[in-house]
Amino acid sequence: MTDVRRLTQEFLAAHPLATTERLDFLRARFDAGLAWVHFPEGLGGLGAPRSLQAVVDAELEAAGAPDNDPRRIGIGLGMAAPTILAYGTEEQKRQYLRPLWTGEEVWCQLFSEPGAGSDLAALGTRAVREGDEWVVNGQKVWTSSAHVARWAILIARTDPDVPKHAGITYFVCDMTDPGVEVRPLRQITGEAEFNEVFLTGVRIPDSRRLGAVGDGWRVAQTTLNNERVAIGGMRLPREGGMIGPLARTWRERPELRTHDLHQRLLKLWVDAEVARLTGERLRQQLVAGQPGPEGAGMKLGFARLNQEISGLEVELRGEEGLLYDDWTMRRPDKVDFTGRDAGYRYLRSKGNSIEGGTSEVLLNIVAERVLGLPAEPRTDKDVAWKDLAR
Numbered sequence: 001m002t003d004v005r006r007l008t009q010e011f012l013a014a015h016p017l018a019t020t021e022r023l024d025f026l027r028a029r030f031d032a033g034l035a036w037v038h039f040p041e042g043l044g045g046l047g048a049p050r051s052l053q054a055v056v057d058a059e060l061e062a063a064g065a066p067d068n069d070p071r072r073i074g075i076g077l078g079m080a081a082p083t084i085l086a087y088g089t090e091e092q093k094r095q096y097l098r099p100l101w102t103g104e105e106v107w108c109q110l111f112s113e114p115g116a117g118s119d120l121a122a123l124g125t126r127a128v129r130e131g132d133e134w135v136v137n138g139q140k141v142w143t144s145s146a147h148v149a150r151w152a153i154l155i156a157r158t159d160p161d162v163p164k165h166a167g168i169t170y171f172v173c174d175m176t177d178p179g180v181e182v183r184p185l186r187q188i189t190g191e192a193e194f195n196e197v198f199l200t201g202v203r204i205p206d207s208r209r210l211g212a213v214g215d216g217w218r219v220a221q222t223t224l225n226n227e228r229v230a231i232g233g234m235r236l237p238r239e240g241g242m243i244g245p246l247a248r249t250w251r252e253r254p255e256l257r258t259h260d261l262h263q264r265l266l267k268l269w270v271d272a273e274v275a276r277l278t279g280e281r282l283r284q285q286l287v288a289g290q291p292g293p294e295g296a297g298m299k300l301g302f303a304r305l306n307q308e309i310s311g312l313e314v315e316l317r318g319e320e321g322l323l324y325d326d327w328t329m330r331r332p333d334k335v336d337f338t339g340r341d342a343g344y345r346y347l348r349s350k351g352n353s354i355e356g357g358t359s360e361v362l363l364n365i366v367a368e369r370v371l372g373l374p375a376e377p378r379t380d381k382d383v384a385w386k387d388l389a390r
Helices: 004-014 024-031 051-065 074-087 090-102 218-232 245-252 258-285 296-321 342-353 359-370
Strands: 105-108 126-130 132-138 150-158 168-174 182-187 194-206
Touching: 004 051, 004 090, 051 194, 051 342, 074 090, 074 105, 074 150, 074 168, 074 218, 090 168, 132 150, 132 168, 150 218, 168 218, 218 296, 245 258, 245 296, 245 342, 296 342, 296 359
Parallel strands: 105 150
Antiparallel strands: 126 132, 132 194, 150 168, 182 194
């Protein structure tokens, strides 16, 4: 720990905050191995234990150093990066990881489709090989940040003649390539942070494939497990997240209080604190290896808590809770739960039980992979994808 702290202090001394541009500072931090210390040397890390990242972050935060705006690039940091590290070639790692971490290049996720959301393995976007390229045609949906993304992680069907899980391949797609069309999906909040993406004759070099041909489902599991941890296991201080605004309103507006609301607030406060501490324990488990299905439980709790807390906040505020600040159609590059009003939090939280895997699917994952309960009967596991009813 002492060595990592010393390295961080030496880095700060060599890159004075008053005279170093933000992007130059972030690039230098990556090159010094202080981006994510558990990554290999030369790829933003030191090959050190993951737990030491907290030491680095604390030193930099105390010094007032700039961060990489992690909420804006969360898909890249939480989903693309660990997948690239696990399955990418050395050339791919060196090409993608540095600008991903510094925020110079935003990433999005092209997984879900109109007919393949809960049953993701049933996806129908096709990738056909032509020499050293793959020609991709299909449609993706619920794609956060597609309107600002340079790169996308993409899974597509490369063999329709085998069972659905076996015929998928994982790619990196350039969102600026011809044939990539991004259309906004306006949400209940009035905004369009989600998108649908149409892929028409998009040519992806085979050099942008992650993992073996037909092994995309296994590669995607790394992404999905990390996604659930990224969504449900965010590091928060006490009263961080959605419970914070509700607790502040309770303290500042005594005229709104009732005994019933007090009892409900206490329960949710305790639930939020339990979830926060469980997230800390999960992150400690990550030090020993890759995330497992436990992240599904964290993401489930995150969705339920956000919806219950925001509902109580609206009810506590009474008539004020029915107001909404702005219905303007915007295309934001990140979600801001705590910087908007109660109405926004209430409406936006409805998506928490859909994005990153629906709560219904995650309940199955917890039941089967965490609790070890019998799996639901499946009649389509050994049937070729092309023969499935659609």
